[in-house]
Amino acid sequence: xxxxxxxxxxxxxxxxxxxxxxxxxxxxxxxxxxxxxxxxxxxxxxxxxxxxxxxxxxxxxxxxxxxxxxxxxxxxxxxxxxxxxxxxxxxxxxxxxxxxxxxxxxxxxxxxxxxxxxxxxxxxxxxxxxxxxxxxxxxxxxxxx
Numbered sequence: 001x002x003x004x005x006x007x008x009x010x011x012x013x014x015x016x017x018x019x020x021x022x023x024x025x026x027x028x029x030x031x032x033x034x035x036x037x038x039x040x041x042x043x044x045x046x047x048x049x050x051x052x053x054x055x056x057x058x059x060x061x062x063x064x065x066x067x068x069x070x071x072x073x074x075x076x077x078x079x080x081x082x083x084x085x086x087x088x089x090x091x092x093x094x095x096x097x098x099x100x101x102x103x104x105x106x107x108x109x110x111x112x113x114x115x116x117x118x119x120x121x122x123x124x125x126x127x128x129x130x131x132x133x134x135x136x137x138x139x140x141x142x143x144x145x
Contacts, residue, residue, distance in 0.1 A: 007133045007134050007135060008081070008133070009079060009081050009082070009130060009133070010128065010129075010130070010133060010135060010136070010137050011128075011137055011139075013026075013137055017044075017045040017046075018045060020033075020059040021045070021059075022137065022138075024059065024061065025125060025137075025138045025139055025140050026138045028125050028138075029061045029064075030061065030062050030064045030095075030123045030140050031059045031060060031061045031062065032059070032060065032062055032095070032101065033045050033057040033058065033059055033060070034057055034058055034059075034060045035049040035051065035052060035054050035056070035057050036054060036056040036057055036058055037049065037052050037054035037056065038051050038052040038054065040052070040098070041062075041095070041097060041098045041101045042057050043101045043102075043103065045057075062095055062096070062097050063096055063097070064122055064123030064140070065095075065096040065120070065121070065122050065123070065145070066093040066094050066095040066096050066099075066103075066120075066121055066122075066142070067093070067094050067096075067099065067118050067119065067120060067121065068091055068092075068093060068094075068107065068115060068116070068117065068118065068119040068121055068142075068144075069091075069092040069093060069094045069102050069117070070091070070092040070117070071089050071090065071091040071092065071107055071112075071115055072089070072090050072091075073087055073088075073089055073112045074086055074087060074088050074089070074090055075087045080132070081130040081131065081132060081133055082130065083131065084130070084131040085130070085131075087112075088106060089106060089107040089108070089110075089112055089115065090104070090105075090106060090107075091104075091105055091106065091107040091115075091121075091142060092104055092105075093105055093121055093142050103140070105139075105140060105141055105142055106126075106139075106141045106142070107121070107141070107142050107143070107144075108124065108126065108141045108142070108143055109124070109143045109144075110143060110144050114144060115144075119144055120144070120145040121142040121143060121144055121145060122142065122143060122145050123140045123141070123142055124140075124141055124142070124143050125138050125139070125140055125141070126138070126139060126141050127139075
């Protein structure tokens with residue numbers, strides 16, 4: 001079986017550890033693996049739960065709300081494919097279900113000056129695309145509430 005590989009820097013939506021994350025995003029859902037044994041959220045996906053060692057987890061939709069933990073305004077493209085996107089805000093969002101779970105994402109539809117630690121945010125789904133790169137991927141991003 002041949003796996004379709006997205007053109008860099010698009011994510012490989014068929015990579016087994018994150019395939020369900022991207023499939024959920026394409027449906028307009030934010031889903032994360034949850035351990036079937038201890039019920040803890042497991043992000044970033046791993047073969048076993050770091051809390052109890054269980055190898056069993058289920059991808060589960062979360063509400064898509066959280067708090068801004070940290071962010072950075074990217075003003076210089078570190079690869080040519082990002083040049084058309086700068087400036088943009090890269091953020092770390094703590095999800096409402098478990099604030100210890102933090103997702104690296106983009107913060108969109110706001111001026112960086114309004115951002116602050118613990119700012120309530122909610123998920124939106126946008127096409128992730130890059131100049132000169134074929135295709136796009138639906139990605140979860142966050143906006144202030």
